[in-house]
Amino acid sequence: MSVTDPAPSSELSGGVVRHEVEAVNAAGTRTLYKAREPIYPKRVKGAFRNLKWIIMALTLGVYYITPWIRWPRGPGEPDQAVLADFAGRRFYFFFIEIWPDQLYFLTGVLIIAALSLFLATALFGRIWCGYSCPQTVWTDLYVWVERKIEGDRNARMKLAKAPWTADKIRKRVSKHVIWILIGMATGGAWILYFHDAPSLARDFFRGDAPFTSYFFFALLTLTTYIFAGSMREQVCTYMCPWPRIQAALTDEETLEVTYKVDRGEPRGAHKKGDTWDGRGDCVSCRACVISCPMGIDIRDGAQLECINCALCIDACDDIMKKVGRPTGLIAYDTDANIARRQAGEKPTVKLLRPRTILYGSVLAFVCALMIYGLSTQATMVVNVLRDRTPPFILMSDGSIRNAYTVKIVNRENYTRDLKITVEGPDGMVVGAVGEKAEGATVTLDAPGDTVRSVRIFATMPPGAAHGASIPVIVRVLDPDTGEEVLNPTVFMAGRE
Amino acid sequence: MSDKEIDETTGVETTGHSWDDIRELNNPLPRWWLIVWYISIVWAIGYWVVMPSWPGISGYLKGTRNHSERANVEVAVAELDAQRADATRRLLTAPNMQAIENDPDLQAFALAAGESLFGDNCATCHGAGGQGFKGYPNLNDDDWLWGGKLEDIRQTIRYGIRSDHAEAHLSLMQAYGAGGLLPRETVDDLVHYVRSLSGQEHDEAAAMRAAPVFQVQCVQCHGAEGKGDQSQGAPNLTDPIWLYGGDAMTIRETLWNGRGGVMPTWEGRLSEEEILALAVYVHSLGGGE
Numbered sequence: 001m002s003v004t005d006p007a008p009s010s011e012l013s014g015g016v017v018r019h020e021v022e023a024v025n026a027a028g029t030r031t032l033y034k035a036r037e038p039i040y041p042k043r044v045k046g047a048f049r050n051l052k053w054i055i056m057a058l059t060l061g062v063y064y065i066t067p068w069i070r071w072p073r074g075p076g077e078p079d080q081a082v083l084a085d086f087a088g089r090r091f092y093f094f095f096i097e098i099w100p101d102q103l104y105f106l107t108g109v110l111i112i113a114a115l116s117l118f119l120a121t122a123l124f125g126r127i128w129c130g131y132s133c134p135q136t137v138w139t140d141l142y143v144w145v146e147r148k149i150e151g152d153r154n155a156r157m158k159l160a161k162a163p164w165t166a167d168k169i170r171k172r173v174s175k176h177v178i179w180i181l182i183g184m185a186t187g188g189a190w191i192l193y194f195h196d197a198p199s200l201a202r203d204f205f206r207g208d209a210p211f212t213s214y215f216f217f218a219l220l221t222l223t224t225y226i227f228a229g230s231m232r233e234q235v236c237t238y239m240c241p242w243p244r245i246q247a248a249l250t251d252e253e254t255l256e257v258t259y260k261v262d263r264g265e266p267r268g269a270h271k272k273g274d275t276w277d278g279r280g281d282c283v284s285c286r287a288c289v290i291s292c293p294m295g296i297d298i299r300d301g302a303q304l305e306c307i308n309c310a311l312c313i314d315a316c317d318d319i320m321k322k323v324g325r326p327t328g329l330i331a332y333d334t335d336a337n338i339a340r341r342q343a344g345e346k347p348t349v350k351l352l353r354p355r356t357i358l359y360g361s362v363l364a365f366v367c368a369l370m371i372y373g374l375s376t377q378a379t380m381v382v383n384v385l386r387d388r389t390p391p392f393i394l395m396s397d398g399s400i401r402n403a404y405t406v407k408i409v410n411r412e413n414y415t416r417d418l419k420i421t422v423e424g425p426d427g428m429v430v431g432a433v434g435e436k437a438e439g440a441t442v443t444l445d446a447p448g449d450t451v452r453s454v455r456i457f458a459t460m461p462p463g464a465a466h467g468a469s470i471p472v473i474v475r476v477l478d479p480d481t482g483e484e485v486l487n488p489t490v491f492m493a494g495r496e
Numbered sequence: 497m498s499d500k501e502i503d504e505t506t507g508v509e510t511t512g513h514s515w516d517d518i519r520e521l522n523n524p525l526p527r528w529w530l531i532v533w534y535i536s537i538v539w540a541i542g543y544w545v546v547m548p549s550w551p552g553i554s555g556y557l558k559g560t561r562n563h564s565e566r567a568n569v570e571v572a573v574a575e576l577d578a579q580r581a582d583a584t585r586r587l588l589t590a591p592n593m594q595a596i597e598n599d600p601d602l603q604a605f606a607l608a609a610g611e612s613l614f615g616d617n618c619a620t621c622h623g624a625g626g627q628g629f630k631g632y633p634n635l636n637d638d639d640w641l642w643g644g645k646l647e648d649i650r651q652t653i654r655y656g657i658r659s660d661h662a663e664a665h666l667s668l669m670q671a672y673g674a675g676g677l678l679p680r681e682t683v684d685d686l687v688h689y690v691r692s693l694s695g696q697e698h699d700e701a702a703a704m705r706a707a708p709v710f711q712v713q714c715v716q717c718h719g720a721e722g723k724g725d726q727s728q729g730a731p732n733l734t735d736p737i738w739l740y741g742g743d744a745m746t747i748r749e750t751l752w753n754g755r756g757g758v759m760p761t762w763e764g765r766l767s768e769e770e771i772l773a774l775a776v777y778v779h780s781l782g783g784g785e
Contacts, residue, residue: 021694195687201713231546387625388625389623389624389626389627389638390623390627390634391626393634393636393637393782394637394736394737395637395638395639395737396637396638396639396736396737397734397735398735401636401637403636430671433597433780433782434597434598434600434603455780455782457782458605480697
């Protein structure tokens, strides 16, 4: 691979500069094990580059600002809109509050995320990787910083080879300092999701924050700095499992960043005034190669390394305009369309395919399930544990007593008066230490936002129940809201 | 092994070991592994200096940080005691034990402490749930030998039963047969009388013969109707609950050999607040008076 580009030839049409380079990770020279070769992606301008800037601003904005959004919930509860409160064992997301026993909602969110990724990949290839993956976004930001300080591709390559002068030291130090500052902002924002942001920020600078906060701050600073600063495309190619999975999700109708072989070949330099007849549109300028952040040559076809970021599309369109050919030599296109054009058919885009319909409908189903689950979630959860030591108690008058531990989770943030009834055979009497009881019903209060545990006793008169385990139902009723929870259990009446 | 055996395909020396003609290459250790190994050696030396490490004749090398798990535990226990100080003080200064049960916070504190204390100290004999075994009373029911009020339970825990404490409950069941107090036939008759008290199957004639004996020998403790006396720890013989068993064999064994189960004194072994918490817990098991 040549590090410096040779002098451009001015004889080419449209003043196109032809770069005599081979892609760092070109398909032909790729080996399984080799040391990383630095990639110096050249700056491009165009529609996709602009889209990437917008998405970068949005995703980074959401990431850095979200912990600071306030969402008042009432006394005793945090007013942070998004908060994973490990100490209080709650997860808050705007109007949603999730308790530890509802972690299946998190599973639901993960399933939705996975299915969305499947659907998007089946439709448009790895657009997640190309636009919104944190690795891509932060790498893009780091490259932007690098370019601002060290200049564009050629300047950076020159600087890399240059001896260590004061100027090089100044540039390198300032680049790494800014990178580390960005890393610190990243780690600093991360920890705010787990504590009250304003108070944690204050404690953090005072040195009073919990150890875990400093630990994850340091960890994320380090990973951001290393992943986006020096590892970059290596993370995608070697660490991430997604490039391997994508092959199973895409097919020949998936819109991916594609070099239109049918239009581009045979490729070759094009001098001013030459005819375009009998040759392809690719002028072998390699603008696509030098703009690629993954260091590949898109003209080698679909490759594991390609993250579908579309920067080569912008680079190529620019060249096509200069040489006066239609844009879109590299574009979001499908393998099927290349075959269609080669067969003289009209290219079409098929978004509705069995694969996408399946992913879409499963996704819709899981979303509907989640919405149903979240909108109908119980505000009261009851668990009944029957005492097993002893399984039943013989009282001095010959009556038989069973004890049950009733745990009531009150998700409302106010105290509720509840009635616990044991529905069993006639004559059953229910009581609890220190609580009002009448017949088979105990009345007690469950404080808000806590778990109340109470031991209740059910007693059957002498001779009324013997020799069996009798099915009973523990009914917990909130008379004010009408909400009730039924818990089937048994009453043990004897050993024989 | 003077000659080195070189593997043809890789050009790497082999270890000379061969299993079914499969030979092991003598590749060097991965460099990252070696580096980690060297780092851990350096780490170990640093650790010896900083942390307690080598044993000596009379003691051990303490290390520059003077780290001691034992001291850390002592600090942690002291911190815990400090945290509990307020609740402990309220427990000890409560005007009476009923006041502890009436205060939900204090009751919750006593129950939590009592439950773990019960598991550590009482469950060995009384069972994990206080269900009891033969000779060890069930604490869930409402039949109490020495009284089931909060204050009674506290007394029993503090002094024990027939323990070596001066204040302990002492009275016991005499060995009427073995001790020669009653002839064999009278003891046999008494078994039937005792079973008649709780409505169990018995020989009416034998019971009739024993009735006057009971009124002489047993009334002092068990009462004329056999309902027992908590001040003497005498069980109620008319209810279906038996400490040792209500069958004829066991009752005869009880009459013949006497009974005198022992519960140790917990004074001195448990603190005053721990005994209070335990009493509240046992009372809450469901049969408290």
